Amino acid sequence: xxxxxxxxxxxxxxxxxxxxxxxxxxxxxxxxxxxxxxxxxxxxxxxxxxxxxxxxxxxxxxxxxxxxxxxxxxxxxxxxxxxxxxxxxxxxxxxxxxxxxxxxxxxxxxxxxxxxxxxxxxxxxxxxxxxxxxxxxxxxxxxxxxxxxxxxxxxxxxxxxxxxxxxxxxxxxxxxxxxxxxxxxxxxxxxxxxxxxxxxxxxxxxxxxxxxxxxxxxxxxxxxxxxxxxxxxxxxxxxxxxxxxxxxxxxxxxxxxxxxxxxxxxxxxxxxxxxxxxxxxxxxxxxxxxxxxxxxxxxxxxxxxxxxxxxxxxxxxxxxxxxxxxxxxxxxxxxxxxxxxxxxxxxxxxxxxxxxxxxxxxxxxxxxxxxxxxxxxxxxxxxxxxxxxxxxxxxxxxxxxxxxxxxxxxxxxxxxxxxxxxxxxxxxxxxxx
Amino acid sequence: xxxxxxxxxxxxxxxxxxxxxxxxxxxxxxxxxxxxxxxxxxxxxxxxxxxxxxxxxxxxxxxxxxxxxxxxxxxxxxxxxxxxxxxxxxxxxxxxxxxxxxxxxxxxxxxxxxxxxxxxxxxxxxxxxxxxxxxxxxxxxxxxxxxxxxxxxxxxxxxxxxxxxxxxxxxxxxxxxxxxxxxxxxxxxxxxxxxxxxxxxxxxxxxxxxxxxxxxxxxxxxxx
Numbered sequence: 001x002x003x004x005x006x007x008x009x010x011x012x013x014x015x016x017x018x019x020x021x022x023x024x025x026x027x028x029x030x031x032x033x034x035x036x037x038x039x040x041x042x043x044x045x046x047x048x049x050x051x052x053x054x055x056x057x058x059x060x061x062x063x064x065x066x067x068x069x070x071x072x073x074x075x076x077x078x079x080x081x082x083x084x085x086x087x088x089x090x091x092x093x094x095x096x097x098x099x100x101x102x103x104x105x106x107x108x109x110x111x112x113x114x115x116x117x118x119x120x121x122x123x124x125x126x127x128x129x130x131x132x133x134x135x136x137x138x139x140x141x142x143x144x145x146x147x148x149x150x151x152x153x154x155x156x157x158x159x160x161x162x163x164x165x166x167x168x169x170x171x172x173x174x175x176x177x178x179x180x181x182x183x184x185x186x187x188x189x190x191x192x193x194x195x196x197x198x199x200x201x202x203x204x205x206x207x208x209x210x211x212x213x214x215x216x217x218x219x220x221x222x223x224x225x226x227x228x229x230x231x232x233x234x235x236x237x238x239x240x241x242x243x244x245x246x247x248x249x250x251x252x253x254x255x256x257x258x259x260x261x262x263x264x265x266x267x268x269x270x271x272x273x274x275x276x277x278x279x280x281x282x283x284x285x286x287x288x289x290x291x292x293x294x295x296x297x298x299x300x301x302x303x304x305x306x307x308x309x310x311x312x313x314x315x316x317x318x319x320x321x322x323x324x325x326x327x328x329x330x331x332x333x334x335x336x337x338x339x340x341x342x343x344x345x346x347x348x349x350x351x352x353x354x355x356x357x358x359x360x361x362x363x364x365x366x367x368x369x370x371x372x373x374x375x376x377x378x379x380x381x382x383x384x385x386x387x388x389x390x391x392x393x394x395x396x397x398x399x400x401x402x403x404x405x406x407x408x409x410x411x412x413x414x415x416x417x418x419x420x421x422x423x424x425x426x427x428x429x430x431x432x433x
Numbered sequence: 434x435x436x437x438x439x440x441x442x443x444x445x446x447x448x449x450x451x452x453x454x455x456x457x458x459x460x461x462x463x464x465x466x467x468x469x470x471x472x473x474x475x476x477x478x479x480x481x482x483x484x485x486x487x488x489x490x491x492x493x494x495x496x497x498x499x500x501x502x503x504x505x506x507x508x509x510x511x512x513x514x515x516x517x518x519x520x521x522x523x524x525x526x527x528x529x530x531x532x533x534x535x536x537x538x539x540x541x542x543x544x545x546x547x548x549x550x551x552x553x554x555x556x557x558x559x560x561x562x563x564x565x566x567x568x569x570x571x572x573x574x575x576x577x578x579x580x581x582x583x584x585x586x587x588x589x590x591x592x593x594x595x596x597x598x599x600x601x602x603x604x605x606x607x608x609x610x611x612x613x614x615x616x617x618x619x620x621x622x623x624x625x626x627x628x629x630x631x632x633x634x635x636x637x638x639x640x641x642x643x644x645x646x647x648x649x650x651x652x653x654x655x656x657x
Contacts, residue, residue, distance in 0.1 A: 175625075195625070198590055213593055214620055215578075240597035240621045243590045258594040260601020260619055285598060287590040301591050307550070308591055334550075336588035350588070357587075380589070424589060 034159045036408075041101040042069040042158070045079045049109035051138045055147060059105065061183055062151030062165035065413065067389070067406035069158075072101050079106070089119050089126045096121045103158055116150055118157050127157060135433075141186050145433050148182065164384045168428045169391050170199040170208050171402060173420035177210050177222065179428075180402075182384075184415050191222040191229045198243030198424055202270065203250040205431040209270075211241050211255070219244045219255060221270065232272030242287045246270065247315075248295040254278070254315075256286050256300070265289075265298075265317050279317030290340045290347070291315070292364075299323065299338035299347050308336045310349050312364075323362055327351055327369060335360075337380045342429075343387035346407075348372070350379045359392055361407065372405060373412075381405075384427045391415060391425040530653070537654040538647060540564050541575070545603055547641045549584070552598035554606060562606050565645075567657035569612050574650030578618040579603050582644065584637035585624040596621030603643045618648065 034040065042063060047056045064071045074082070082104075084092040096104055104119040106126075113134035118127045132150050135142045148165035155163030167182045170190070177199045180187040190208060195217075199210040202221075209221045209232070219233035219241050232253060233241055244255040247267075252274075254267050264280040284304025291298055292312075299312045305322065313320040324335040334352040341348070347364060350357040351371075357379045359372040372378075376396030383390055384404075394403045402415040402425050416422050543565075545558040554562070569575060581596030600619035608614045629636040 197593070197623075197625075213625060214580075214622055217620065238601070238619045240593055242594055256594070258597045260597045260604070263594070285591065285594045287594045288588055301588055303550070303591070303595075308588060334587055336591055352587075 036068070036159070039068055039070045040103055040158070041072050041099065042103045042105070043072045043074050043096065043099070043101045044105040045082055045107070046074065046077050047107045047109065047114075048079060052109060054139060055107060055109075055114060058144060058147045058183070059107070059151050059154070062148055062163065063105075063154065065165065065183060065404070066151075066155050066163050067409050067411050068155060069103075070100070072099055087124055089124055091119055091121075093119075093121050093124045105154055113146070114150065116154070118154060141181075141188075142433060144181065144186060145431075149433070161386065162430070164386045164389060164430070166431055166433075167385060168431060169382075169402065169415065169425050170201060170428065171416075171422045171425040172196055172199065172210075173418075173422045177208060178422070179208075179224075180416065184417070187416075187418075190224060190227060191220070192227075193220055193229055196220075199426050200243065200245045201426060201428045202246050203248055203429055205429050207270070208426075209244045209246060209253050211244055213240070217241055219253065219268070221253070221272075230272065232268055232270070233266075233275060243289070245289055245291060248291055248293055254289065254291075254298070256282075256289065258285065258287075278315075282317065288337050290338045292340050293342050293344045299340050299349075301336040301338065307331065307333045309333070310335045310338045310347065310362075312347075323347060323364075323367060324349070324351070324369075326367060327360070339382045339390070340364075341383045341387040342385055345387065348381040348383060348390055350381065359390065359405065372407065372410075378403075380424060382425050382427045385430050389427075391427050393423050393425060533656055534652070534654045537568050537572075537656065538651060541568055541577070541647055541651075541654075542645045544642045544644055546638060547599055547643075549637070549641065550587070550595065552581075552595060552602045554602055558603070559606065562603060566607065566610055566612070568654065569607065569616070571657035572650060572654050573616075575647060575654065576616045576618075576649040578620065578646045578648050580626075580644045580646065581619070581621045582626055582640060582642050583624045584640040585627060586637065589624060593621050593623035596623045599641075599643050603645075 044056055044060045044063065046052070060071060060073070063069055082092055082095065083090055087093055091104060102121050104121060106117045106119060108115045110131060113132045115129060115131050117129035120127065130153070132146065134146050137143065145166060151165040152163035155161065165182055168179050169182065170177060170179050172178070175194050175196055176189055177191045177196045178187060179190050191210065193212055195212045195214045197211050197213055199208050201208055206225065207221050207223050209219065211217065211219050216235055217240065218231045218235055220229045220231050222229040236257070239257050239259045242256040242258065244253045246253055250270060252267050252269055254265065257264050257266050262280060263282040263284065263286040265278040265282065266275065267278050268275040284302050286300055286302045289298045289300040296315055297312050298315055299310060301308050302311050310323045311320050312323055327333065327335055332352060332355070336350055338347045338349040345364060346361045348359060348361045351360045353371070356377040358374060359378045359381050360369050361372055362369045376394055378392055378394045378396070381390045381392040388407050390405045390407060391402055392405065393400060397414060399419070400421045400423065401417065402422050403412050404415050405412050543561050545561045547558070548555065579600040581598065581600035583592040583595050597619065600621060604617045604619050607617060627640050629639055
């Protein structure tokens with residue numbers, strides 16, 4: 001299709017298209033090769049102008065956090081140090097080649113935001129630049145979010161897969177639900193209800209459902225734009241309402257109820273209507289469910305075999321199968337807290353090994369398992385939308401914090417640094433601004 | 434008392450007065466020798482006796498008035514003493530009742546403990562529950578809330594369910610032995626309400642528990 005490649009080359013020299021920061025449109029494949037086994041060297045040029053340093057820092061950190069590149073920091077704070085007007089793209093490509101840098105991100109401030117150009121060092125040309133709007137106030141939550149959208153676009157341009165910088169993590173600290181950006185900034189409380197537990201995101205990222213425990217135990221849904229919580233399941237005497245989860249369509253919320261004798265699976269609409277039992281009389285204690293991405297199956301924890309194990313069953317409560325049989329060692333076996341990856345391939349969970357919990361991932365297709373952590377105690381994993389990163393709770397630093405793990409490379413980074421003892425982290429879907 | 438000597442003395446004085454009287458006038462004819470007049474002696478004696486009697490009566494009246502006053506004072510004091518004793522007895526009874534209520538409350542709120550990941554009742558748990566039964570039977574107004582708790586190991590959400598199992602396990606034991614189910618609520622706190630923080634078996638054992646809270650009728654609990 002020669003005319004198509006001609007068009008592609010021509011389009012490279014056309015005027016840049018302006019796109020709003022909420023760009024989730026088609027992938028721009030720019031003819032660059034990307035080998036995921038060999039992370040390419042990438043550099044971000046310094047950014048001149050007001051808040052240029054912050055823009056540079058946020059974008060560079062997002063590229064580091066993607067775990068897909070070898071980010072090479074540059075010494076000079078002046079972008080002009082890297083220019084060469086004799087080249088078509090205007091950069092000193094031989095210098096970058098000598099640094100093993102294959103892609104360079106160049107950003108220029110505009111009156112409404114930032115102009116982003118991606119340089120292919122090897123071919124010495126510039127991919128189609130794009131303009132992004134940055135909403136004011138600068139350094140605010142929305143402004144930061146827009147930069148994360150840019151970083152995700154850059155990742156997609158290079159690798160063909162969108163990044164996950166424009167996502168957030170919900171969690172519980174001091175009995176309340178909070179949300180933090182994927183880079184650890186912008187930490188805010190989102191719901192005022194005390195005794196909160198088990199937050200879970202709606203598929204559109206606009207609401208979080210959670211439970212409360214104790215004398216006023218309920219299931220509530222908070223709309224993030226307004227901060228308002230609504231009880232969708234009221235207090236039930238002598239029953240415990242366990243962690244609610246949206247079905248992948250977002251229409252309903254599914255959760256276990258335990259009345260002390262009998263475990264049951266219940267559903268209710270996202271607005272609290274139509275509460276009904278899906279199935280009752282499930283054997284043993286059941287908790288901690290996670291939907292398959294197609295909504296047809298549920299992974300969950302059950303004590304029916306004597307010790308907690310991870311099972312999967314159909315969403316109507318039939319056909320249960322133990323997933324973790326191969327990991328049964330002895331009476332100290334304890335497998336729980338499954339999280340089904342968005343691509344449907346794996347279930348991450350926690351498993352007690354030598355007295356401490358570690359993260360494991362098991363392939364749904366063949367039940368083969370891989371241990372993911374061995375430092376300290378690590379619990380309650382939740383997959384990112386890229387089915388590659390996991391957020392979890394760890395005491396490896398000496399205090400309970402949230403950490404992020406890259407399943408592919410094994411890289412870990414600490415997400416939270418406060419003193420609140422965060423737990424029960426849930427990674428959001430891709431978010432709209 | 435009639436002093437006979439006084440009678441003669443008066444007679445003698447009377448005689449001498451008569452005699453002195455006779456000295457100033459022409460010597461009267463010698464008076465007749467005074468004769469002992471038993472009648473007038475009796476009259477004198479009687480009047481003396483009457484005087485004495487009156488005096489004694491007065492004395493008696495005075496005495497009895499005093500006695501009456503003393504008796505009144507005594508009875509007031511006695512009444513006050515009785516009142517004080519009654520008050521003290523009432524206080525003591527109240528303290529004893531409060532102490533008894535407190536002791537009975539202690540038995541009702543004694544926590545019950547569990548093995549790791551289990552909700553079934555151990556023998557020591559059953560004994561603690563058995564001690565609560567007679568108190569609950571004798572005090573039908575008492576209602577309880579049982580809160581199930583776990584140690585902090587393992588799945589947070591699984592522990593919330595396990596806490597509910599532990600609460601109901603204890604409730605079921607009491608209900609099976611005659612306590613009305615409507616008198617007992619159950620809730621779970623999972624691992625959220627730890628009594629201690631250490632990562633030791635001793636602390637974990639302490640946290641794996643049911644707590645019993647008296648939700649009504651707890652002010653005046655009678656001994657069974």
